[in-house]
Structure formats: C-alpha cells, structure tokens
Amino acid sequence: MIIKKVTRNIRQIDADTVKSNPLSIAFILFSLAVIYHANQFPDGGEIGPGFFPIMLSAGIILFAIVDMATDDETELDLSDVEVAPIVVISAILFAYVFLMKYTGFLVGTMLFLPIVLYYSDVRSKLLIAAISIGFPVLLFYVFSRIFMVRLPESQILPVSRLLPQLPLVVF
C-alpha cells in the first residue's frame, strides 16, 4: 500500500512541481555533480574514498524527489520576505570579511559596526561611536591579549600594536 502511494505521488510530479521546488532541483543537480566528481576518485579497496559521498548524494536525490512528490505543507509564506535587506546585509558582511586582511580585525570591525548600526536605523551618533569603538577594543583584549587568539592584523596600519598590554598575573 505504501509503495503504491509513493509511486502514485511520484507520477504526479510535473513541470509546476519542479518550478515550485527550486531548492530540491538545486540539491539534485549538486548531488549529480558530486557523484560525477566522486567517481573520479581512485579505487580504495573494499570501499574507496568515493563510496560514502556517492551514497550520500544518492540519498539526497532520493529524498529530494520524495519531498517534491509529497504534499508540501512546510513551505513558508514568502510574501513577507524582502530581498533588498538580505542583499545589503550580505554585501556588508562579505565586504567586512574580505577587507579584514587589509584592515585587520580591529579597524575592520570599527568600520563594519557603524555601517550596520546606521542601516539598522540607529541614529544616535554617540551610541554608534561608543559601540563601534568600545566593542572591538573589548573583544580585541579578551581574545587577543587574554586568550592569545590570533586575530587578523592589518599589514598597512597595525593599529592594535599601539594598544597597551594587560598586566596579567600568572599563578
């Protein structure tokens, strides 16, 4: 009975189903590309390096088809979603990470924060300045000076080297 039900649902997949499930199609295409690439891996005895990725990709294809075939009640209402903020925030984040190797963490974050805060409708200049300067400096001391985490440093203007050292006590 269950097999009949699945078969019937799969038969119902048509062009509209495919159009309304772009992510399922993307996952299927991605999995096909993985299978093609993993097939080039060398034979590794009983089970080679390509076995697991191929099996997983086949599983993704299978469940993506099942997902398209079954009635989808989990789709969200996309009418409330605005594309522009996603594009703007993604671009700012992209620029923040991309420029970090030139600006370093400290300066990069001091540039990133006021832009995002302003975009988020924060208009108090004092608040923007306090967060944009205070928060990166606090994080810098906690991570770089106390926990000795290596944070990106600007090659052009290594500002963080100008900050004073903490007087740490070792037990």
Added chain:
Amino acid sequence: MAVEHILQGFANVMDPVVLTLMIAGIFLGLLMGSIPGMTATMTIAVLLSFTFTMEPATGMMLLLGIYGGAVYAGSIPAILIRTPGTPSAAATIFDGYPLSQKGEAGRAIRMSTVASFIGGIISVLVLMFFSPVVADAALRFRSPEFFALAVFGLTIIASVSGDSLAKGMVSGLLGMLVATVGIDPVTGYQRFTFGTPELLTGVEFIAVMIGLFGIAEGLRTYSLGISDEQNRVDQEITGILPSFADVKSIAPISIGSGILGSLVGAVPGAGGDIASFITYNEATRWLKNTTPSFGDGNIRGVAAAESGNNASTGGALIPTFTLGIPGDSVSAILIGALLVHDVNPGPALYQEETGLLYTIFVGFLLIYVFILIFGLLGANYWARLINIPQSLIWPVIFVLCVIGAIALRGNVFDAWIMLAAGGLGYVMRLRGYPLAPMVLGLILAPIAEENLRRSLVLSNGSLDIFYTSPIALVVLLLSVTALLVPAVRALRS
C-alpha cells in the same frame, strides 16, 4: 570507597586558592560558553599553559570549572537568540528558543540551570561509583559498535525534522556530505579540496553551525524588517528561584537524561553534542502527547538536552581516568594537563593518586553546585538581554559570529565557510528545511564513515561483522525501527 578520601578531597577543595581558581574557571566558562563559536575545548586549550606552575589539583579545578561552566552557558544564547554558544547546546534550541519567544526566557534559563545541575551531579556520582565498570563496557566498543552508534545517532533526524521527514533527511545527508570534505580517513586521498589547503582538515563544523544558526537567523530578521518594537518579547520576571511545579515536572526527565548522558559521554568520541541530541530524542519518545509538544516550547525538552550535555562531562572523564582514553576533546586536553605533572591516567591512578582523584571528584560536584547558584542568580539578567533593541544586538552578533569563526583556527577562511553556511541556512529555512539535521550529519558522518570502512576492512568486505556483534546488531535494529516508524506513520497519514 573510603569516606576519608571524600572528606580529604573536600578539605583540599576548600583551600582558598583552589576555591578561587575554581570560581574563576566557572566565570570564564560562563563567559566563553555564552559566546557562539567559543568552545570549552578552545578556552581550556588556551589556558592550559597557566596551570603548568600550579599543583595538579589546583590546575584541574580551574580547567574543570571552565568545562562545566562553558557546557552550561552554551544554552543561554541557544535560548535567547537561537544560536548555541557551544555545539552541545544545539538541541536546547528546539524548545528553549520558542520559550523565549513566548516571554519565558527566564523560566527556560532557570530550568536549564536546574537540569544542568541534576545532569552534572548525576554524572559525577556515576564517575565516582561506577567508573571502572562503565569504562570497561566502553572499552569493548570496536568499529562495528561505533558505526552502529553513529547510525543510531542519525535516526534522531526523524525527531528533529519537524513536519517534513524528507526535508530533514536531505538536510542531514547534506551535512554528512559536507563532512566528507578533506583528507579521506582511510586512504589519505584529498576529497573535494580543489587545491585549497584550508580544506585538507575538512570543513570546520563549528563555523558551519555558527553560520546556520547565527547568520541565517540574522538574515531572516533583516528580511522580515528589523524593528525594535515589533520583535520585542516581554519577559516574565518571577524571582530567582524556579517554581516547584516546574522542578517537579522536569525532575524525572532530567534524572533519566542525566543517567543516559553519562553513559553516552563515557563512550570515547561521543561528547556533549551527541549526548544532548540522544537524550532530547529519547525524551520525545518517552513523553509522547505532552502539551506543549516538543519543539513548541516544552520545558522538558530544554531539561532533557541540558541534563544530557552536562551529564556527558562527568561521563567523558570515566574512560579518561580509568583507561587514559579521552571521552571527548576536553578530556584529551585534561590528560595532557595531568601528564605535565607526571600523573598518568589509567587504572593505576586509582591506587597511586587516590587523594588527587577524590579532590577532583568532590571539586567537580562543588562546581555544579556553584553553577546552580550562579545560574539561578543570573537567569533574570540574561533573560532581560533579549529585549536589548534588535537594531543594536544584531550588528554585535554578526561581529561575534565572525570572530567566533576566525578564532577556531586563527583563519579568515572559516569566516567564509560560516557566511556560506549562513546563506545556505537562510535559503533552506525559507523553504521549510530544518537545520538541526545538518549539524547532526556534520558531527556523526566522520564517525559513521570511518568505522563502517574499518569494519569492512576487518571483515574483508563482509557485512557479517555487523550481525556477529550483538551490541552492533541490537543498536542497528533499533536504528531501523526508529527511522521506519515515523516514515510509515507519515506515509499513512
């Protein structure tokens, strides 16, 4: 067990220097655990060098304070901002975040604190009384049993998939596929690295997790229109102590999850993340037809996950102390801390270093008592944090996400991975895909693949190896049942 050993351990722990360092460790753990991306492992690894000049017991108290504090504190951002502070708090999101959206963040944090205390205390008692027995059982685990355990872990996908099992499976398999990037564990072949040196060690799953839960949630917030008033949730502030009714309601599941979490934690390689997913999943099976249902803000879901992950801390120390085999990444560092002081973990530790061992046991119990006190005192303050205007908090969270990803290996590449995962997570969430299965797949895939292939090498390609091991067979049969039951139920409905 001699009472005098326990009393001597208590006297050692009451030393002002030991006590001060223990409390300092707890506060450091609370701080670092509540920052997404900062794990207990990293914090302990960084501070290890500070303990070289200390007495072994003093140093261990500092490190164990961080360990317990960080595992507990990971639940705070999971409840407040849907971003787990540590990987082991990922399962806390399912019910913790819906509770904070209902204005009950303080209640969720208080119950998370109580459950963490119960789970932690149970695990230390298990460590004290049953460690040799449990460690012996865990030592018998070979590749087929580990593979079966990983498969059993993956069946949890069924219970964290929400309305669509198929979407959950796609998400989980995608996570597993991402975990295959890097050097093949058996042949050493470079898979899907495309000449990128940063990918040789694989995709850093914590970076993916920060992206999936932190960045994706941020993008969703901005796409719906950021508003300080619209998204404001008034939090109920009801004093410091939890209500008796809540404690009574979570006590049985916390005790059950504490015992199960201790056992899972005792299996080498299975840390708090796996323990919490397993205990959460078992809670959904034990407590069917509860109101509200699991995933909609059930306080017992928070308790199951939190008791489970904190219970894994004591459990992880069982193989560490009795066999010298680390139960998780933190206990691997703790072994290093002991070796520096010429203390060799293993069966002889129980004869040669009894004083040290009982100081650690009693100290770890006390750490969980302090976590209970600090957690309850701070719950309402944490809960108020959620009402900081979104326009201020999201820029700050974005920075914490980026620094959390970079701090893992000191590499900006992981920030790119995090952003990519954030973008993918946002699109998947938009189309109704659950994200938790992907994290589960990322964690369990390496264990599953490595042990499947090792098993087949041992058996010359024969699948008999899984039938001839009674433990593996039973666990695999349980896994098949766990997957088939919801699938058949979904198809019938």
